[in-house]
Amino acid sequence: MxxxxxxxxxxxxxxxxxxxxxxxxxxxxSAGAAPRCGVAIGDMILDAATxxxxxxLTLPGGPxxxxxxxxxxxxxxxxxxxxxxxxxxxxLAEGAPEAEALADLLVPQxxxxxxLPFTVTEYTDFYASKNHAMNVGTMFRGPENALPPNWLSIPxxxxxxxxxxxxxxxxxxxxxxxxKGPNDDLPRFAPCARFDLExxxxxxxxxxxxxxxSVAEADQMIFGYVLLNDWSARDVQxxxxxxxxxxxxxxxxxxxxxxxxxxAALEPFRTATPERERPLxxxxxxxxxxxxxxxxxxxxxxxxxAETVIARTNYDQMYYSAAQQLCHHTxxxxxxxxxxxxxxxxxxxxxxxxxxxxxxxxxxxxxxxxLPDGTPRSFLEDGDTLTLRGAAQGDGYxxxxxxxxxxxxxxxDLPDWxx
Amino acid sequence: MxxxxxxxxxxxxxxxxxxxxxxxxxxxxSAGAAPRCGVAIGDMILDAATxxxxxxLTLPGGPxxxxxxxxxxxxxxxxxxxxxxxxxxxxLAEGAPEAEALADLLVPQxxxxxxLPFTVTEYTDFYASKNHAMNVGTMFRGPENALPPNWLSIPxxxxxxxxxxxxxxxxxxxxxxxxKGPNDDLPRFAPCARFDLExxxxxxxxxxxxxxxSVAEADQMIFGYVLLNDWSARDVQxxxxxxxxxxxxxxxxxxxxxxxxxxAALEPFRTATPERERPLxxxxxxxxxxxxxxxxxxxxxxxxxAETVIARTNYDQMYYSAAQQLCHHTxxxxxxxxxxxxxxxxxxxxxxxxxxxxxxxxxxxxxxxxLPDGTPRSFLEDGDTLTLRGAAQGDGYxxxxxxxxxxxxxxxDLPDWxx
Numbered sequence: 001m002x003x004x005x006x007x008x009x010x011x012x013x014x015x016x017x018x019x020x021x022x023x024x025x026x027x028x029x030s031a032g033a034a035p036r037c038g039v040a041i042g043d044m045i046l047d048a049a050t051x052x053x054x055x056x057l058t059l060p061g062g063p064x065x066x067x068x069x070x071x072x073x074x075x076x077x078x079x080x081x082x083x084x085x086x087x088x089x090x091x092l093a094e095g096a097p098e099a100e101a102l103a104d105l106l107v108p109q110x111x112x113x114x115x116l117p118f119t120v121t122e123y124t125d126f127y128a129s130k131n132h133a134m135n136v137g138t139m140f141r142g143p144e145n146a147l148p149p150n151w152l153s154i155p156x157x158x159x160x161x162x163x164x165x166x167x168x169x170x171x172x173x174x175x176x177x178x179x180k181g182p183n184d185d186l187p188r189f190a191p192c193a194r195f196d197l198e199x200x201x202x203x204x205x206x207x208x209x210x211x212x213x214s215v216a217e218a219d220q221m222i223f224g225y226v227l228l229n230d231w232s233a234r235d236v237q238x239x240x241x242x243x244x245x246x247x248x249x250x251x252x253x254x255x256x257x258x259x260x261x262x263x264a265a266l267e268p269f270r271t272a273t274p275e276r277e278r279p280l281x282x283x284x285x286x287x288x289x290x291x292x293x294x295x296x297x298x299x300x301x302x303x304x305x306a307e308t309v310i311a312r313t314n315y316d317q318m319y320y321s322a323a324q325q326l327c328h329h330t331x332x333x334x335x336x337x338x339x340x341x342x343x344x345x346x347x348x349x350x351x352x353x354x355x356x357x358x359x360x361x362x363x364x365x366x367x368x369x370x371l372p373d374g375t376p377r378s379f380l381e382d383g384d385t386l387t388l389r390g391a392a393q394g395d396g397y398x399x400x401x402x403x404x405x406x407x408x409x410x411x412x413d414l415p416d417w418x419x
Numbered sequence: 420m421x422x423x424x425x426x427x428x429x430x431x432x433x434x435x436x437x438x439x440x441x442x443x444x445x446x447x448x449s450a451g452a453a454p455r456c457g458v459a460i461g462d463m464i465l466d467a468a469t470x471x472x473x474x475x476l477t478l479p480g481g482p483x484x485x486x487x488x489x490x491x492x493x494x495x496x497x498x499x500x501x502x503x504x505x506x507x508x509x510x511l512a513e514g515a516p517e518a519e520a521l522a523d524l525l526v527p528q529x530x531x532x533x534x535l536p537f538t539v540t541e542y543t544d545f546y547a548s549k550n551h552a553m554n555v556g557t558m559f560r561g562p563e564n565a566l567p568p569n570w571l572s573i574p575x576x577x578x579x580x581x582x583x584x585x586x587x588x589x590x591x592x593x594x595x596x597x598x599k600g601p602n603d604d605l606p607r608f609a610p611c612a613r614f615d616l617e618x619x620x621x622x623x624x625x626x627x628x629x630x631x632x633s634v635a636e637a638d639q640m641i642f643g644y645v646l647l648n649d650w651s652a653r654d655v656q657x658x659x660x661x662x663x664x665x666x667x668x669x670x671x672x673x674x675x676x677x678x679x680x681x682x683a684a685l686e687p688f689r690t691a692t693p694e695r696e697r698p699l700x701x702x703x704x705x706x707x708x709x710x711x712x713x714x715x716x717x718x719x720x721x722x723x724x725a726e727t728v729i730a731r732t733n734y735d736q737m738y739y740s741a742a743q744q745l746c747h748h749t750x751x752x753x754x755x756x757x758x759x760x761x762x763x764x765x766x767x768x769x770x771x772x773x774x775x776x777x778x779x780x781x782x783x784x785x786x787x788x789x790l791p792d793g794t795p796r797s798f799l800e801d802g803d804t805l806t807l808r809g810a811a812q813g814d815g816y817x818x819x820x821x822x823x824x825x826x827x828x829x830x831x832d833l834p835d836w837x838x
Contacts, residue, residue: 148661153606158663159578163754175751187572189700214836242567244577245664251753281608283837332594334670335582417633418702
């Protein structure tokens with residue numbers, strides 16, 4: 001049973017991702033209308049933009065919900081975040097006097113199209129699950145040199161490409177790229193043959209900074225979290241990434257789930273990062289638990305086939321928290337802005353079935369998975385649909401993220417000049 | 420003698436960066452007014468925003484000059500770019516009937532504050548001068564392994580941080596970072612001790628793309644160029660950059676010159692990239708000359724001391740052009756947007772005095788420069804002012820960029836939690 005019951009009946013199910021304790025923020029459109037801010041509740045969406053227009057949801061410094069993104073709410077700051085969550089909780093609670101008026105503003109999720117919930121300002125991706133780093137390092141450099149020397153001291157990150165971030169449901173076209181096998185003399189330009197997913201969480205920066213911030217301050221700057229699939233062209237990456245890091249291998253698409261689950265909703269599920277194998281520098285020390293206990297899974301659905309879960313893990317497997325990553329991001333004096341997105345890095349557990357990428361699950365293609373229909377899978381095939389799911393499990397309720405899906409389409413034919 | 424003479428007398432000097440053939444675009448403020456779009460002409464700025472308001476500069480789809488940035492003009496597309504340049508050329512030419520009205524809209528550059536001329540959407544930095552790559556590679560890996568195996572096939576790039584891009588004249592505070600010397604067991608958190616400049620050109624993307632574009636299309640997407648100094652914390656970079664590339668080492672600041680010199684103004688100075696040492700893949704072949712003959716120099720002014728030129732080189736020293744870089748950037752399907760900024764990578768010539776970074780000029784600190792006052796310089800000291808200058812030399816006129824300067828301020832004191 002959820003903490004609190006809602007007059008929206010479907011929100012009271014123990015199985016919904018969106019009980020009254022969640023109240024995640026998205027942007028939706030329906031019946032040809034322009035995209036607008038909404039709040040998921042059970043299997044419905046509350047049209048929060050219209051609620052604001054009608055005076056049912058008045059925010060300090062508002063209106064804040066009329067732009068088709070949640071950036072203005074984020075920019076308004078933590079007092080507004082709290083006021084909004086409190087007000088939404090009251091409006092949607094069992095017995096709310098506004099229930100009758102608000103019932104007209106509910107749109108079934110099944111009838112809505114979901115859009116990016118915020119404008120992504122800049123996108124940074126990290127490499128902060130130790131199991132993932134060990135797996136990848138072992139494949140490429142052997143078990144003794146698996147972990148780079150800096151890994152236990154730095155939450156390693158690199159800048160990604162904000163223009164490539166798309167919302168769940170967006171098709172992903174297999175990229176072309178420069179490929180060179182270990183026995184090839186020269187590279188060729190061809191469609192990626194080792195296209196992969198990466199299971200990650202995304203942290204959304206809701207407040208700006210200039211100058212360095214502490215881990216505690218960084219934590220408070222985070223507005224919320226999404227699921228994130230950082231699609232990766234492994235063969236492109238292998239040839240391009242030395243010495244300056246991944247570039248086009250990561251620029252095809254990064255898919256995020258459509259609902260921003262707020263930090264406030266996740267508070268009951270805080271958990272600590274693991275014991276340190278090497279002491280961290282003082283600036284990275286955490287004043288409290290900064291991870292969250294969020295069960296995660298990856299499923300694969302071949303064209304016309306059945307959905308199969310291929311990995312299960314948990315966000316608590318991270319070695320570094322998003323707050324530590326954000327703090328480290330500011331050490332150089334780098335300014336952070338509202339709408340910056342930080343990918344956690346691929347999240348892998350300790351067991352084979354808890355690995356967050358096909359690169360790891362198939363051990364570089366040497367141990368292909370076998371799908372229920374008997375076909376092998378080392379990397380993604382055209383027509384495959386990937387789905388990430390995640391939820392924090394409360395006592396009789398869950399704080400879920402909704403699905404983060406994407407279907408792989410065949411590479412396009414390129415004009416003659418390209419090859 | 421310039422091609423064309425202007426009624427703004429200072430624009431007719433052979434020494435000005437801003438003759439009538441240049442007409443670069445900036446954003447300025449003066450006398451407490453809000454930043455607005457302006458055009459440099461001689462030692463003056465034409466207040467283009469007010470000219471538009473007064474109906475002297477009417478653009479298709481306008482008004483386009485009222486937002487304090489040139490992004491709207493860029494987004495309007497090549498026909499508008501051409502119409503604007505033609506109109507400005509006519510308005511500012513000797514004998515223009517509008518001269519008297521426009522004379523009231525001239526502001527001396529000496530009295531104006533310059534701002535970022537455009538909103539930087541995303542920032543990508545490349546590594547595309549072969550001399551630079553050879554120098555750095557030789558220092559780190561020896562002459563035989565200097566050039567990474569992919570270098571002659573890929574215009575190597577990595578994503579930088581748009582929030583760190585600042586306009587010329589902005590002070591740059593020496594960053595803190597994780598540092599670990601080769602003989603240290605563990606890293607420490609301390610101010611950067613090897614702070615450096617990088618002499619680069621920046622290409623500004625003026626038209627969006629989705630899907631891959633050809634080199635010819637990429638060239639036409641470029642609106643203009645600026646000088647660019649990619650400040651670099653070499654000691655931070657050395658410890659952090661494996662395996663995913665530079666991150667905080669490059670996030671303190673990237674300074675650009677304040678005037679966007681249009682591609683149109685640079686057309687007479689096109690020159691070809693060098694002969695290929697390894698054939699390029701067809702998609703990277705150039706349909707014509709894609710570099711520009713732009714003489715570049717770096718000067719250093721110690722606190723209270725004299726300005727000394729420490730390097731002279733030319734943009735024609737690049738192995739890859741900005742058009743090739745932009746084309747490669749789209750191979751993965753990565754969308755480009757109006758306001759994206761591409762750094763060329765450090766530009767170094769073949770001789771010792773033509774190297775575009777102190778890392779190279781002082782050979783990693785082993786061969787410090789000696790300044791005129793007798794002090795040595797391996798890396799930047801607090802109080803040093805760095806200035807980049809650049810110009811294409813025509814017959815009796817020059818297409819200049821103005822100065823790109825920044826002064827290094829001491830690292831800040833960090834609170835106790837940081838160390």
